[in-house]
Amino acid sequence: MLELLQILIQIVQPFFVPICLVLAWGFLIVIVWSLGAAIQDTVRQTKKMHQIPCADCVFFTGNYHLKCPVQPKIALSEAAINCPDYSSRNLTSTR
Incomplete structure (x- = not known):
């Protein structure tokens, strides 16, 4: 059983770096996108409140x-x- 696990880890190991790279960049893009949307909503709400x-x-x-x-x-x-x-x-x- 342990040998099977070692073989499986050796097969999957070359894919870890690209998968982690894609996940890290995806996470960073989602954070930047969310911050941009929050800033845009804040500006929109501020403009509306200044009309009062x-x-x-x-x-x-x-x-x-x-x-x-x-x-x-x-x-x-x-x-x-x-x-x-x-x-x-x-x-x-x-x-």
């Missing part, structure tokens, strides 16, 4: 308990991107 106009709205209070008295349910969320009650602080200060 609440911080520049005249109705935004900055209070933790009531951020917006007009639209409290959607304040500082993605639903506030096209808020119908948005009024810029810059426009009101020039009046």
Whole structure:
């Protein structure tokens, strides 16, 4: 039985290096691909979050308990991107 195992190891041994090389490169490619996808998702989410106009709205209070008295349910969320009650602080200060 031991001799059979030694013969089997000698037969498979030349294939270990190429198999390990392919597995190592495959693992490295998967890691780089995953990091790239994570960075891309983060950039996409950041761009979307920067579209939320609440911080520049005249109705935004900055209070933790009531951020917006007009639209409290959607304040500082993605639903506030096209808020119908948005009024810029810059426009009101020039009046």
